[in-house]
Each structure stands twice: as structure tokens, then as C-alpha cells.
Amino acid sequence: xxxxxxxxxxxxxxxxxxxxxxxxxxxxxxxxxxxxxxxxxxxxxxxxxxxxxxxxxxxxxxxxxxxxxxxxxxxxxxxxxxxxxxxxxxxxxxxxxxxxxxxxxxxxxxxxxxxxxxxxxxxxxxxxxxxxxxxxxxxxxxxxxxxxxxxxxxxxxxxxxxxxxxxxxxxxxxxxxxxxxxxxxxxxxxxxxxxxxxxxxxxxxxxxxxxxxxxxxxxxxxxxxxxxxxxxxxxxxxxxxxxxxxxxxxxxxxxxxxxxxxxxxxxxxxxxxxxxxxxxxxxxxxxxxxxxxxxxxxxxxxxxxxxxxxxxxxxxxxxxxxxxxxxxxxxxxxxxxxxxxxxxxxxxxxxxxxxxxxxxxxxxxxxxxxxxxxxxxxxxxxxxxxxx
Numbered sequence: 528x529x530x531x532x533x534x535x536x537x538x539x540x541x542x543x544x545x546x547x548x549x550x551x552x553x554x555x556x557x558x559x560x561x562x563x564x565x566x567x568x569x570x571x572x573x574x575x576x577x578x579x580x581x582x583x584x585x586x587x588x589x590x591x592x593x594x595x596x597x598x599x600x601x602x603x604x605x606x607x608x609x610x611x612x613x614x615x616x617x618x619x620x621x622x623x624x625x626x627x628x629x630x631x632x633x634x635x636x637x638x639x640x641x642x643x644x645x646x647x648x649x650x651x652x653x654x655x656x657x658x659x660x661x662x663x664x665x666x667x668x669x670x671x672x673x674x675x676x677x678x679x680x681x682x683x684x685x686x687x688x689x690x691x692x693x694x695x696x697x698x699x700x701x702x703x704x705x706x707x708x709x710x711x712x713x714x715x716x717x718x719x720x721x722x723x724x725x726x727x728x729x730x731x732x733x734x735x736x737x738x739x740x741x742x743x744x745x746x747x748x749x750x751x752x753x754x755x756x757x758x759x760x761x762x763x764x765x766x767x768x769x770x771x772x773x774x775x776x777x778x779x780x781x782x783x784x785x786x787x788x789x790x791x792x793x794x795x796x797x798x799x800x801x802x803x804x805x806x807x808x809x810x811x812x813x814x815x816x817x818x819x820x821x822x823x824x825x826x827x828x829x830x831x832x833x834x835x836x837x838x839x840x841x842x843x844x845x846x847x848x849x850x851x852x853x854x855x856x857x858x859x860x861x862x863x864x865x866x867x868x869x870x871x872x873x874x875x876x877x878x879x880x881x882x883x884x885x886x887x888x889x890x891x892x893x894x895x896x897x898x899x900x901x902x903x904x905x906x907x908x909x910x911x912x913x914x915x
Contacts, residue, residue, distance in 0.1 A: 529555055531895055532687055532697035534675050537565020538881055539869050540703035541664035542888035548667070550896060555697075557689070559674030560830050563664075566734065567881075569656030572743030573818040574778030577656030580739045580823035582881050583773075583782075584650035590882035592889070600663050603654040608772040611641030614758040614810055616765075623758065623810055635759065646757055647771075654775050660881070674830075677714035680862040699898065701891055703869040705732035706857060707833040719861060726856040728835070730872050731843035733879025735832035738785035738792055738824040740767060740803055745816035747772070747779035756781055758810050766795075766802045770810065781807060781817075789826035789840045796822075847878030854878075858890065864898055867891055 531547055533540045536558030547554040568581040584607060587594040597604060613635055616623040626635035630645040653659055677688040684696040702709045706727035718724070749756050749772070756772030767783035774780050787795060795802065803820045826837045836843075847854075857873040860866070869891050874883035 528684070529553055529695060529697040530699065531555075532557065532685075532695070532700045533703055534687075534700065535565065535703035535870065536560070536563040536669065536671070537703060537870070537884060538567060538661060538664070539871060539884040539887045539891075540565075540701070541661055542885050543701060543703060543869065543891050544668070545664050546888065546892040547895065550892075552895065555668045555670060557670045557673040557675060557687075559672070559690075561671050563669065563671070564658055564661040565884075566825065566831055567657045567661050568823055569658030570741075570821050572741065572778060572780055572821065574743045574745070574780075576743045576773070576778035576780040577654070577658075577775050578741035578743065578773060578780055578782065578821050579652070579657050580741060580821060581734075581825070582657050583739075584647070584652055585881055586648060586650055588649050590877055590880065592877070592885045593882045596885060597653070597660070600660070602659055602663075603776075604651045605654050605775060607647040607650040607652060608755040609644050609647040609650075609757065610755045611643045611645040612755060612757065613646065614754060614770075616758065616760045616806075616810055617762055619762045619764050619809075652773075652775070656775075657881070675713060677716070678866065679716040680865060685862065685865050699865050699867070699895060701867045701869050701895075703887075703891075705735065705831070705833065705836075705870055705872050706730045706868055707732055707835055708831070709868070711833045711835070712829075723856055723859070723861065726853055727868070729849065730846050730853070730857065731839065732831070732833060732836045732872060733846050734825065735836040736789050736826045736839065736841045738787070738789070738822065738826065739782060740785055740799070740820055740822045741773055741780055741782035742803055742807060742820045743818040744779045744781060745818065747774050748814050748816065749781075749811045752811070754811065756811075758783075760786065760806060760810070766799070766806050770807070781811075785822075785824075789824075789837055792824050793827070845879060846872045847875075847883075851875065860894070864894075867894065 530553035533556040566581045585593045613626050614623045615626045627639040627641040628646045674690040679686040685700045710727040758770040765786040768786035770783040773782035826832050854875045869887045871883035874886040877883035
């Protein structure tokens with residue numbers, strides 16, 4: 528009998544698996560896709576640069592859990608280039624101009640002195656890409672290509688039904704998935720409480736609607752111009768809305784968030800390389816020497832983005848804005864402690880970020896450890912009663 532079935536191979540699920548392994552609990556992890564990492568995805572550019580197409584940054588000053596994990600693993604990191612200045616392209620027919628970023632109001636100011644560090648607020652990246660974080664987490668008892676379809680509470684255990692027709696039972700199940708995705712893709716017998724369902728549906732999946740592109744370059748020629756690589760493009764024909772320096776030890780690169788709405792992106796996929804190179808040339812000149820671009824549209828990934836997230840296209844805001852009562856419902860034990868919700872969106876701090884994924888894993892580890900210890904403590908209590 529399996530002690531714990533973890534559904535989802537993102538950072539939360541992997542970190543939880545690592546904790547359960549260290550505590551000697553029986554577990555298995557089931558991932559619907561053919562890779563681990565969830566919304567963490569690093570690819571290698573033609574120049575060897577590690578390009579993050581998903582989660583990119585962490586903030587040591589405000590995210591102590593991931594900062595400690597990075598330090599414990601000894602992973603080399605990079606400060607995100609940030610001189611407080613943004614290269615603004617607001618008219619497709621005119622060259623870009625420099626602006627200072629006003630962190631207090633989130634605006635660009637003309638003629639003001641830039642404040643170094645104001646744009647990215649001390650963000651750091653992993654030198655080898657964020658995928659190196661997931662790669663350091665556990666690598667045993669992992670089952671890829673196993674999408675779950677339904678769960679049934681049997682009283683003492685939970686039965687799990689997978690898309691390929693296989694079934695198994697576990698004493699406890701953790702859904703290390705975005706709550707909306709779990710609600711949309713899984714059947715629950717008996718049904719979850721209405722308040723829990725409503726809360727799951729009202730929890731947007733952070734950045735699930737977004738798309739990112741990264742372009743390795745022969746050299747970081749923008750630095751020769753005295754530029755940090757930070758740019759905003761606000762005109763109607765913009766392909767990338769925000770651009771930043773994505774260079775690492777292995778090579779130079781620029782990356783950015785795609786400006787096109789989620790429902791329009793598939794139509795531009797074939798022309799995307801030309802459009803990206805054209806926009807970057809407008810920003811940083813014809814000497815840029817861009818190589819082949821890489822692109823990830825998370826809105827088209829059904830394992831990360833729910834239908835509602837795709838329809839809202841980011842308009843629902845941040846999942847951490849709903850308050851403590853909302854998060855308490857997401858963290859509550861279900862089916863008398865046999866079913867738990869996990870994932871970054873369920874965390875009270877760092878919600879939606881890697882920090883939240885790790886905090887969620889820590890919470891679940893504590894809950895499952897207490898549950899595993901409870902029968903032992905109960906048995907000891909009975910023995911003591913007998914002896915007295």
C-alpha cells in the first residue's frame with residue numbers, strides 16, 4: 528500500500544517527494560507530462576546559454592526559503608542586470624529613448640536620474656538556469672506520462688484512476704497542481720465541499736496565460752552601448768512587451784514576455800523568429816547578431832494552464848490577493864486528511880512563485896509527517912493506559 532501519492536512533478540511535488548524520502552515514508556510521484564519541473568523550463572541556446580522560458584528569478588531579500596535551498600545546493604547565481612534605466616520603444620516609427628524606472632509608482636520617467644536596482648528589486652537567476660533547481664530534487668519513484676483523471680475516497684484509502692486505465696490506492700494523496708487545473712481536470716467522488724470548489728475556481732494560476740521568448744546572441748552588444756538590456760515596448764505592433772538581459776556564463780541572450788494576447792499567439796508562431804529579430808534590432812541596433820529564438824507559450828500547455836486561465840489572459844490578477852480565509856480553504860485537509868491541495872498557489876507567502884511552491888511543500892511535509900506519526904502515538908497511548 529502506498530503511503531502518499533503525489534500528483535504533479537513541479538517544484539512543489541518534487542520538494543515534497545524529497546522530504547518524504549528523507550523521512551522514510553513510502554511515496555510515488557505521478558506527472559502527466561513527459562518532463563519534470565512544471566512551470567520551470569530551461570533550454571540551451573545555440574551559443575550554450577541557459578535560457579529560462581518559465582520561472583526566471585528569485586528575490587533573496589524577501590524569499591528566504593528558496594534562497595536557503597539555493598545556498599544549500601551550492602548553485603551559482605547571477606544578479607539580474609539593473610541600472611534603473613529602461614529603453615522605451617513607444618512608437619514603431621521612431622527610435623527608442625531612455626527612461627528612469629520609478630519603483631514607487633511602477634512608471635517610467637523622462638529626464639529623471641535612474642536608481643540602480645529599482646526595476647528588478649534585487650532579483651537573481653541561477654547561472655545554469657532554473658531547471659538546475661528541479662534537477663537537484665529527487666529522481667526515484669517518479670512516473671512520467673501518467674495524467675490522473677479521477678479520485679474516489681474509499682474511507683481508509685483513496686483510489687486513483689489514470690488516463691491509461693490503471694488504478695492504485697494510497698493512504699493519502701497530494702495534488703501538487705494549480706487548484707484551478709485540479710478542479711477542471713479531475714473528478715472527485717464524493718464531490719469536494721462547495722466552498723472549496725468555489726475557492727479553487729477563483730484562484731488564478733500565476734503566469735499560466737503568459738508566453739516567453741529568449742534569443743541567444745553572438746555577443747552582448749547592448750552592453751557595449753552602455754545598456755543593461757532592459758526595455759519596454761508599448762506600441763500596438765509590439766511582439767515583446769518587456770525585454771531583459773538573459774545572459775549567463777555560457778553565452779549572451781535577451782529574453783522577454785510576449786505582448787500578443789493568448790488567443791492570437793498561435794497565428795504568429797511561424798513568423799515569430801523574424802518578428803523577434805526585427806523588434807530587438809529596433810531596440811539595440813543592427814549589430815546585435817541574434818541567433819535562433821526559443822519560445823514557450825504556457826497558455827497552450829493544458830498541464831499548466833486551465834481553460835479559465837486562458838480565457839482570462841491574466842486579467843484575474845495575482846492569486847495571493849484573495850486573503851487568508853481564501854488560502855485557509857486551500858490548505859484545509861479534505862476527506863478527513865486523506866486528500867490535500869498543494870502547489871504554489873496554495874501558499875500564504877510567495878504565492879505563485881518558486882518560494883510559494885517550496886513553502887507549500889514544507890507545509891504538506893509537516894501535515895503528512897504528523898498524520899504518519901498519529902497511529903504510533905495512539906498505539907503508545909493505549910499501551911500506557913493498559914500499563915496503568
